[in-house]
Amino acid sequence: MALPYELLIGLRYTRAKRRNHFISFISLISMLGIALGVAALIVVLSVMNGFQTELRTRILGVASHIQITGVAGELPNWQEVARQASQHKEVRAFAPFVQSQAMFAVDNGVRGSIVRGIVPDLEESVADFKKTMKSGSLEALTPGSFGVVLGADLARALRVFVGDKVTLIAPQGTVTPAGVVPRLKSFTVAGIFEVGMYEYDNGLALINLEDAQKLYRLDDQVSGVRLKIDDLFEAPRVTREISRMISADAYLYDWTKSHANFFRAVQIEKTMMFIILSLIVAVAAFNLVSTLVMAVTDKQADIAILRTLGARPGSIMALFVVQGAVVGCIGLGLGVVGGVALALNIDVVVPAIERLLGVHFLSKEVYYISELPSELQWKDVWGVTGIAFALALLATLYPSWRASRVNPAEALRYE
Numbered sequence: 001m002a003l004p005y006e007l008l009i010g011l012r013y014t015r016a017k018r019r020n021h022f023i024s025f026i027s028l029i030s031m032l033g034i035a036l037g038v039a040a041l042i043v044v045l046s047v048m049n050g051f052q053t054e055l056r057t058r059i060l061g062v063a064s065h066i067q068i069t070g071v072a073g074e075l076p077n078w079q080e081v082a083r084q085a086s087q088h089k090e091v092r093a094f095a096p097f098v099q100s101q102a103m104f105a106v107d108n109g110v111r112g113s114i115v116r117g118i119v120p121d122l123e124e125s126v127a128d129f130k131k132t133m134k135s136g137s138l139e140a141l142t143p144g145s146f147g148v149v150l151g152a153d154l155a156r157a158l159r160v161f162v163g164d165k166v167t168l169i170a171p172q173g174t175v176t177p178a179g180v181v182p183r184l185k186s187f188t189v190a191g192i193f194e195v196g197m198y199e200y201d202n203g204l205a206l207i208n209l210e211d212a213q214k215l216y217r218l219d220d221q222v223s224g225v226r227l228k229i230d231d232l233f234e235a236p237r238v239t240r241e242i243s244r245m246i247s248a249d250a251y252l253y254d255w256t257k258s259h260a261n262f263f264r265a266v267q268i269e270k271t272m273m274f275i276i277l278s279l280i281v282a283v284a285a286f287n288l289v290s291t292l293v294m295a296v297t298d299k300q301a302d303i304a305i306l307r308t309l310g311a312r313p314g315s316i317m318a319l320f321v322v323q324g325a326v327v328g329c330i331g332l333g334l335g336v337v338g339g340v341a342l343a344l345n346i347d348v349v350v351p352a353i354e355r356l357l358g359v360h361f362l363s364k365e366v367y368y369i370s371e372l373p374s375e376l377q378w379k380d381v382w383g384v385t386g387i388a389f390a391l392a393l394l395a396t397l398y399p400s401w402r403a404s405r406v407n408p409a410e411a412l413r414y415e
Contacts, residue, residue: 027291031331033284038335038388039342041277045380046343048270050373055197055266056232059259062200064095064126065235066242066254069224075250078222084246090229090238093125096222098212103169104150104205106158113154113205115168117212117222126228129193129206136162136191143210147190153202155192164189170215185215224250278387284331285391288324292399296320296406304406313404320400321393328392336385346374 068081075081082094098117103110120138124130129138134152141147148166150158160166170183187207194201213219229238235254243252256263306316342349350372354360 034331037281039339042339064226324396
């Protein structure tokens, strides 16, 4: 099948050596600019996805996908609530918990913290504390042992290690003839965990569920039940469905609600980076304008001859659109290949650059995430490709329109 002559001539103009080498140089710069912009956009979006996934993993290593809590802070008959929630086909595991505030005192040091009473075996099914344990273990939290597992920053502030004693001061006091006396209990540090999130490392302590019930005088009640589901991204929908399945008066909320502001901030940052880097791609794409304007000036005699042979203005316009689109597509292709390759191998490239320069970009002493994560999502790649192609095509319209307006008589007057 014969190709349209506009396409053939446009491709020929792209391949042909120009009398004005400066046009070729500007064309090459435009091509490389689009490639670098597209590659940078793909890599940055992949890194932002990696950070988002890493933060979500760390948060959900301590938090739960879905949490059911009592209206008054106490959930009676939690076994029935857990049984009803477990009937949902997407609920994988559940774990009861008791949660309250307390003060930890060691010598002259005092720190406030959230105390969570757990059943170690069940807690491991809804959270990943084992991966975060720096010393000790959750299994040491046996009923009646009054052991406690502290966050790393909390333990550092109290200057305690595994085996040391800490005094827990509960906010609920005991009424005596002398007045209200704070409830005190000595606990043994059974372990130290480090999630990498200051909120938890500095303000969370774990004790056994039965010890927490005795300490806070809850009898056999708990504060709530934590659930783990198959797909964490379906948590809002599953939460709504479970709310219709349980008979108890309770609050239900998922991880997207409990950390909504945090993840919204990360998403806004990713969107703003996308917009900023898209402007870089736009600047590179609109370099094609100067390339094609000079090409139109250089080819005025050819345009005039084509017009005298019967070429319509639309055909002349299509000819230069093809030329600009080819340059844009080559740059776009190089950018996509380079960006995808770098995003998939950033865990190798960044350490190599660090060794070469003798620096560490994300120091463990400063940042909780010390490695540069990357997660390539193909929807981002296709989105970047579509936007870059549209910008490149848009940049060809004005020079091509000017080419279609060339007057053959004026162009050939001095030939």
